[in-house]
Amino acid sequence: MSSRHIVVATKNPGKAREFRELFASKNVTVQTLADFDQLPTIEETGTTFEENATIKATAISKLTNLPVVADDSGLVVAALNGEPGIYSARYAGDHDDQANNRKLLAKLSAVPDSQRQAAFHTTLVLVKPNGNKLVTEGTVDGKILTTPHGENGFGYDPLFWVPAFNKTMAEMTDEEKNSISHRGRALRKMLVQFDDWWEK
Ligand SMILES: O=c1[nH]c(=O)c2ncn([C@@H]3O[C@H](COP(=O)(O)OP(=O)(O)OP(=O)(O)O)[C@@H](O)[C@H]3O)c2[nH]1
Ligand SMILES: [Mg+2]
Secondary structure, eight states: OOOEEEEEOOOOHHHHHHHHHHHGGGTEEEEEGGGOSSOOOOOOOOSSHHHHHHHHHHHHHHHHTSOEEEEEEEEEEGGGTTOBGGGGGGSSSTTOHHHHHHHHHHHTTTOOGGGOEEEEEEEEEEEOTTOOEEEEEEEEEEEEOSSOOOSSSSTTGGGEEETTTTEEGGGSOHHHHHHHSHHHHHHHHHHHHHHHHHHO
């Protein structure tokens, strides 16, 4: 089968790397927004992960006339009533991972170990210029540590501890993270339906 081509509508280099790895087995080649000069920034004006992913995917698909997948994701912390959620990238400073991590630790400073449960969530939306749409979700449960551990990954990964590995996501290899991450889970669900979707 000839190679198929899609655009991953993300400006986040950490996500872009994970998508390239996850799509590699599917004979799908990937471009990201970094490969396009002229595209405007798409404002994430939705109130849910699915709305924001749909906004990003639909806008970029119309502008490029190509099939597009968008990922809207974030960290959902139980003791903070679900914060930072859809605001994860802009919690403290806009895409300032260090400031976001500091704010998270400050907010949880009085919260004991037993109440530091959290989950990462991803909603993926895949659309074609003809409007054919596929939506999948993935989550992974963990806990927020009190200090960062590890250098890999991005975002909140150094604070997000996963019981099955007894490691933070930033201590995992990319392969380990992809095997259990919210994004890996959502994308594997999408890939099961990808061939059918592609034909429609
Ligand atoms: O430690 C992390 N490991 C992950 O695996 C992960 N996935 C998401 N996040 C956080 O949630 C925001 C998404 O916001 P988001 O979906 O709007 O993406 P983004 O703005 O970074 O890029 P784009 O895809 O919108 O261009 C990100 O910036 C991160 O703060 C993660 N943190
Ligand atoms: Mg964003």
